Amino acid sequence: MTQHQPSIFISHSSQDRDFALKLADALTDAGYRPWVDVEAIPDGSSWAREIEKAVTECGALIVVMSKPARDSEWVEREILLALDLHKPLLIARLDDAPLPIALINRQFTDFRKRHEPAFKRLIAALGKIQFHQPPPPPTGREAIKLAPTPNSLNYFKYMEQLPNGVENARIARSLFDWAKDNTDSLTFSGRSEPAFHAHIWVGAGGVVVFSVRSFSKQPAVEVPLQYLMPFPPYDQAAERLAVLDALNRLSTTPIEPSRADRRPTLPLAALATAAALDTFTALMRDVVAKIRGGATS
Numbered sequence: 425m426t427q428h429q430p431s432i433f434i435s436h437s438s439q440d441r442d443f444a445l446k447l448a449d450a451l452t453d454a455g456y457r458p459w460v461d462v463e464a465i466p467d468g469s470s471w472a473r474e475i476e477k478a479v480t481e482c483g484a485l486i487v488v489m490s491k492p493a494r495d496s497e498w499v500e501r502e503i504l505l506a507l508d509l510h511k512p513l514l515i516a517r518l519d520d521a522p523l524p525i526a527l528i529n530r531q532f533t534d535f536r537k538r539h540e541p542a543f544k545r546l547i548a549a550l551g552k553i554q555f556h557q558p559p560p561p562p563t564g565r566e567a568i569k570l571a572p573t574p575n576s577l578n579y580f581k582y583m584e585q586l587p588n589g590v591e592n593a594r595i596a597r598s599l600f601d602w603a604k605d606n607t608d609s610l611t612f613s614g615r616s617e618p619a620f621h622a623h624i625w626v627g628a629g630g631v632v633v634f635s636v637r638s639f640s641k642q643p644a645v646e647v648p649l650q651y652l653m654p655f656p657p658y659d660q661a662a663e664r665l666a667v668l669d670a671l672n673r674l675s676t677t678p679i680e681p682s683r684a685d686r687r688p689t690l691p692l693a694a695l696a697t698a699a700a701l702d703t704f705t706a707l708m709r710d711v712v713a714k715i716r717g718g719a720t721s
Contacts (some may be wrong), residue, residue: 430483430555435502437492440518443535444488447516450543456550457554479505483555484512486546488583489532490630491521500524512553516546522585522640525618579618581637592643593693595701596636598619599645602705606635606712619646624712631655631710636692644689645704652711653685654717661685663714670707674700 432451436444449459475498479485485506493499503526506513515523515532523532533546574636583593603610603622608630608699612620619637623630631654635646648665652658658667664684671690679688697700 431457431478431481432550433459433479433482433485433502433506435485435493435506436460436488436490437490437498437499438703439492440488440490443516443518446539447486447488447543447546450547451550454547454550456547471608474503476505479511480509482506484510484514484550484553486514486516486550487527488516488518489521489523489527489664490518493518494521494524500526503527512555514546514549516542522582525578525582525614528581528585579612579620579638582618583643586638586640586643588693591696592638595692595695596638596643598701599634599636599695599705602708603634606705622708624715626655626715631715633715634708637689643692645692645695646687646689647708647711649684650686652715655715657714658711667711669706670703674703 434444434447434451448460451458459482461475461478479502485502487493487503488497503513503524509527513527513530514531515527516535517523518534518535520536523530533542533549535542580593580597583589583596586592599622600610600620603620607622608625609623610620611623612618617637617639620633621632621635623632631650631651632648635648637644637646647667649658649664652664658664661684665681666683668679668681668688671688674694675690676694677691679690690704695704696712
């Protein structure tokens with residue numbers, strides 16, 4: 425490998441800088457040309473512009489994945505740009521933080537125990553990449569793209585990483601399947617805490633009747649009562665409080681009455697039994713029927 429090879433961009437949190445520099449040394453020893461922002465950006469340069477240029481021109485990107493990296497907006501941007509440009513992407517995993525949803529289907533090199541063998545495995549994986557020149561950047565309408573969103577496959581794999589993940593993913597799949605049969609559409613959103621949303625098409629733009637959110641500490645189902653307020657009969661406080669009362673009968677932690685004008689959540693664990701899940705879906709069936717009935721009356 426010669427210095428004419430494309431550079432290897434190392435995406436990392438500043439809290440993992442020492443590791444990133446060790447990785448850069450290992451890559452240099454193996455004949456690669458690492459790019460690390462702490463060393464490669466000239467004084468007086470635009471930091472953001474240099475980062476974008478480096479990702480665009482690199483032959484591959486290695487993301488140093490850890491909890492600080494997962495929480496870093498810049499690491500996320502670098503990953504998404506590399507994926508958008510179809511760059512080869514490798515993962516050096518430092519701790520047990522869940523992989524972000526954009527990386528959930530990718531293999532990683534495990535640095536959680538011994539570093540030296542992991543460096544060798546990572547460099548061996550890099551050696552299998554056939555570097556090529558990137559395609560020309562899109563122009564015009566092709567350049568206007570929506571940000572990537574999780575699909576159902578990635579969403580449930582992501583949730584399985586979280587505490588009690590297998591059980592919560594099972595409950596989430598049941599709610600997803602119910603929504604497919606009983607609501608008008610399902611959409612996904614988010615990367616750091618992805619969610620799916622069940623919509624019904626009423627009024628000018630429709631309304632979300634519930635969302636399943638993969639909060640890292642406690643995944644939950646959210647019933648956005650504040651969004652239901654424009655639609656009879658949920659324009660009446662008593663109807664919203666009745667939904668809240670039904671949620672409270674499933675919850676082990678009381679939901680305050682003030683949440684009737686907000687977006688109360690119920691831990692997915694509260695729906696672990698078939699009876700609890702049936703009770704919740706019956707509640708949602710009633711909500712959907714009442715809103716549809718109010719829209720046609």
